[in-house]
Amino acid sequence: MAIPISYNLRNVTQRPWSTLATTLGIALVVAILVGAFALASGFQAALVETGSPENLIVLRTGADSEISSGISRDAANILRALPEVQVGADGRPLASAEMVVLINQPRLGQGGSSNVTVRGIDAEGLKLRNQVKVVEGRMFTPGTDEVIVARRMARRFASCGIGDKLRFGQRDFAVVGHFTAGGSGFDSEVWGDNAVLMPALNREGAFQSVTLRMRDTTRFAALEKQLEADPRLGVQVRTERGWYSEQSALMATIIRVGGVFITLIMAVGAIFGAMNTMFAAVKQRTREIAVLLTLGFTPTAITLSFLVESVLIAMIGGVAGCLIALPINGITTSTTNWSSFSEVAFAFRVTPVGMAVGLVFAAALGLVGGFLPALRAGRQSLAASLRAA
Amino acid sequence: MNLFSLVLVNLGRNKLRTTLTLMSVVVALFLFCALRGVLDTLAASIKVGSEARLVTRNAISLIFPLPLSYRERLLAIPGVKSVSYANWFGGRDPVDPGNFYAQFACDAETYMPIYDADVEIIAADSSAVPLPVPAGIDPKLAMFMSERDACIVGQSLFKRMKWKLGQKVPVSGTIFPGTWTFTIRAVYHAKDPAFGEESMLFHWKYLSEKGMGGQGIVGWYVLQLGDPGRAGEVTRTVDALYANSGAATHTETERAFQAGFVSMYGNVPFLIGVIGIAVVFAILLVAANTMMMATRERTAEFGVMKTLGFADATLFRLVLIEAGIITFGGGTLGALLAKFAIEGSRFNAGGFLPPMTISWTTVAIGIGVAVLMGATSGIIPALQASRLRIVDALRRVE
Numbered sequence: 001m002a003i004p005i006s007y008n009l010r011n012v013t014q015r016p017w018s019t020l021a022t023t024l025g026i027a028l029v030v031a032i033l034v035g036a037f038a039l040a041s042g043f044q045a046a047l048v049e050t051g052s053p054e055n056l057i058v059l060r061t062g063a064d065s066e067i068s069s070g071i072s073r074d075a076a077n078i079l080r081a082l083p084e085v086q087v088g089a090d091g092r093p094l095a096s097a098e099m100v101v102l103i104n105q106p107r108l109g110q111g112g113s114s115n116v117t118v119r120g121i122d123a124e125g126l127k128l129r130n131q132v133k134v135v136e137g138r139m140f141t142p143g144t145d146e147v148i149v150a151r152r153m154a155r156r157f158a159s160c161g162i163g164d165k166l167r168f169g170q171r172d173f174a175v176v177g178h179f180t181a182g183g184s185g186f187d188s189e190v191w192g193d194n195a196v197l198m199p200a201l202n203r204e205g206a207f208q209s210v211t212l213r214m215r216d217t218t219r220f221a222a223l224e225k226q227l228e229a230d231p232r233l234g235v236q237v238r239t240e241r242g243w244y245s246e247q248s249a250l251m252a253t254i255i256r257v258g259g260v261f262i263t264l265i266m267a268v269g270a271i272f273g274a275m276n277t278m279f280a281a282v283k284q285r286t287r288e289i290a291v292l293l294t295l296g297f298t299p300t301a302i303t304l305s306f307l308v309e310s311v312l313i314a315m316i317g318g319v320a321g322c323l324i325a326l327p328i329n330g331i332t333t334s335t336t337n338w339s340s341f342s343e344v345a346f347a348f349r350v351t352p353v354g355m356a357v358g359l360v361f362a363a364a365l366g367l368v369g370g371f372l373p374a375l376r377a378g379r380q381s382l383a384a385s386l387r388a389a
Numbered sequence: 390m391n392l393f394s395l396v397l398v399n400l401g402r403n404k405l406r407t408t409l410t411l412m413s414v415v416v417a418l419f420l421f422c423a424l425r426g427v428l429d430t431l432a433a434s435i436k437v438g439s440e441a442r443l444v445t446r447n448a449i450s451l452i453f454p455l456p457l458s459y460r461e462r463l464l465a466i467p468g469v470k471s472v473s474y475a476n477w478f479g480g481r482d483p484v485d486p487g488n489f490y491a492q493f494a495c496d497a498e499t500y501m502p503i504y505d506a507d508v509e510i511i512a513a514d515s516s517a518v519p520l521p522v523p524a525g526i527d528p529k530l531a532m533f534m535s536e537r538d539a540c541i542v543g544q545s546l547f548k549r550m551k552w553k554l555g556q557k558v559p560v561s562g563t564i565f566p567g568t569w570t571f572t573i574r575a576v577y578h579a580k581d582p583a584f585g586e587e588s589m590l591f592h593w594k595y596l597s598e599k600g601m602g603g604q605g606i607v608g609w610y611v612l613q614l615g616d617p618g619r620a621g622e623v624t625r626t627v628d629a630l631y632a633n634s635g636a637a638t639h640t641e642t643e644r645a646f647q648a649g650f651v652s653m654y655g656n657v658p659f660l661i662g663v664i665g666i667a668v669v670f671a672i673l674l675v676a677a678n679t680m681m682m683a684t685r686e687r688t689a690e691f692g693v694m695k696t697l698g699f700a701d702a703t704l705f706r707l708v709l710i711e712a713g714i715i716t717f718g719g720g721t722l723g724a725l726l727a728k729f730a731i732e733g734s735r736f737n738a739g740g741f742l743p744p745m746t747i748s749w750t751t752v753a754i755g756i757g758v759a760v761l762m763g764a765t766s767g768i769i770p771a772l773q774a775s776r777l778r779i780v781d782a783l784r785r786v787e
Binding site for chain 2: 017018021022024025028029031032039060061062063064065067068101102103104107110111112113114115168169170201202234250262265266268269270272273275276277279280333334335336341343
């Protein structure tokens with residue numbers, strides 16, 4: 001017969017300080033794990049959500065980022081005229097040939113500088129990205145030296161406030177608005193009119209990418225094959241979503257691996273702590289164990305009971321850890337995405353999966369840490385226990 | 390019997406617990422020093438790079454090029470001894486695109502002499518017939534200098550890729566399309582760690598001919614100064630010279646240029662710092678818990694000691710020293726383990742960072758944190774022990 005769990009519950013509350021210290025230790029380990037996962041998920045979301053499933057992006061063969069790509073004007077015209085491309089209300093194809101460059105801007109609040117993505121778009125560019133909304137100021141006027149800046153970047157880089165001027169290519173570009181883009185990669189960019197930006201930056205020869213809205217998404221595979229085989233183009237085709245998730249893969253993996261590595265080392269320390277607590281608990285309750293044995297509980301039941309208690313303490317820590325990590329949800333941070341060489345601002349995202357991983361991890365800590373003490377409790381001989389008492 | 394031997398006896402009383410606590414402190418300080426080591430490495434990579442060399446790039450950002458025509462005018466600026474230039478090639482391993490390493494196209498005739506003190510050629514192909522070598526260039530580089538598509542690679546890259554001298558290495562261009570093949574003619578060792586041993590260098594001329602249709606497009610210029618003291622003056626002259634041209638320039642010392650890459654990490658160093666603090670705090674709880682358990686067990690014993698005439702202050706010290714020894718011992722062990730194990734492995738995050746270094750300052754801070762941890766975890770139990778009244782201690786039944 002198993003020892004009721006209420007026995008463990010009462011025991012846990014019997015030693016509040018000791019339990020609290022162990023629980024908090026485990027909670028911090030779990031919080032770091034959940035935090036690292038939130039960082040990776042946030043980073044990945046920032047890029048993956050950049051892509052719409054209906055859009056596809058065309059880049060030069062071999063290019064592994066937009067900035068290293070180049071699409072000639074002729075090729076862009078061929079792409080725009082494809083029958084597979086959806087047509088807008090005004091009869092123009094929903095296709096946007098874009099210039100993407102980096103400008104080096106000083107950071108605010110922290111020394112140094114970093115590369116900010118500047119995207120030159122045309123009228124169709126906005127229609128393809130429904131998530132982009134100007135939240136302050138106004139949209140840039142096509143044909144003028146005006147740009148809009150992602151709100152997340154405006155807080156982080158110099159000269160990005162409304163009314164400020166960004167200077168590049170011997171010209172001053174007035175910042176007239178701030179936009180948000182639903183947590184996507186566009187939330188880290190500066191947007192302006194292609195027709196003005198390209199000559200200003202000496203980029204008249206070629207675009208970096210062409211984004212198309214497909215009439216029928218099931219045609220993707222066929223279209224990909226057709227375009228990649230076209231010798232006039234020399235391009236590679238991806239779904240917009242697939243492309244941006246490729247761009248985030250390396251960094252997200254680094255963050256996750258780093259997070260797991262740190263947590264595993266921390267876990268070893270926490271397990272030692274949990275073992276201490278449980279060994280002490282077993283020792284303190286020598287008499288109780290003897291009584292339980294006398295009452296007819298089997299040694300296995302006693303081992304199991306202590307194991308349950310250890311897991312219980314660890315799980316309370318796990319829940320506390322998730323709660324500690326929860327407030328970081330939504331906090332924005334930024335770093336350079338080395339795959340695109342540009343700064344990406346993104347928000348921590350505490351996901352149910354991340355928290356579940358944290359809880360499972362906590363349970364595992366309790367199990368491993370409680371194993372030896374529980375075994376000792378079960379192996380205690382009745383005679384010795386009563387004598388010790 | 391002096392105080393210290395009493396402490397030792399107490400430590401040995403529950404060996405399992407002492408060991409477990411010690412080990413958790415070891416782990417904590419190992420991690421703390423490893424994390425701080427990442428910051429050390431970043432900080433160290435700010436300080437590498439010469440202050441006697443300037444880097445001139447396009448003012449907009451590094452992805453915009455400069456014309457080759459700037460070279461002559463840069464050379465004519467007073468204080469500039471020699472000028473070289475290079476381009477980022479941005480190639481990928483065609484077999485395994487995830488296996489990243491850097492390739493640079495450089496004007497070898499001027500580039501190699503400028504970096505002469507930083508790199509050493511440790512292996513090179515030699516030809517049957519003696520080949521002429523331009524002035525200022527290591528004669529071992531004769532084969533490299535005479536071949537259009539030859540390249541030099543860093544020692545650590547060379548080993549990692551299991552290459553051989555004379556081997557033809559395919560690289561697929563991301564910026565300059567197509568598959569390029571380079572022949573390895575020499576291997577270099579970086580005497581200055583800033584230079585790194587994870588790069589491939591090849592001839593800029595080859596890039597220009599094959600990739601730019603003969604155009605002169607330069608990624609950045611390197612300016613060797615005669616006198617580092619003139620860096621500020623030369624910087625201003627260069628940037629003023631091109632301020633109103635189609636490609637304005639941004640000039641800085643090579644050291645500042647390198648620091649620019651570190652600053653691109655953004656909030657990462659801050660996050661690493663936060664994690665380091667969390668680690669220390671978590672283990673502090675473990676240590677404090679142990680000390681509390683240890684003193685609670687000995688309540689009756691403290692009563693006896695007080696009866697025998699041990700002063701309150703002595704008991705206070707007894708508990709505190711016990712905590713201090715565990716954390717100091719564990720901390721020292723963990724910090725040294727981090728220093729030697731991590732530095733020994735020469736971990737470099739797959740070429741993203743120079744080989745990890747953990748400074749002695751970090752080791753010292755780690756040990757300091759450990760001692761502080763001991764003091765904090767021991768203070769409450771120590772106070773409890775010293776304030777204990779004999780009657781309570783002896784009455785209490787465990």
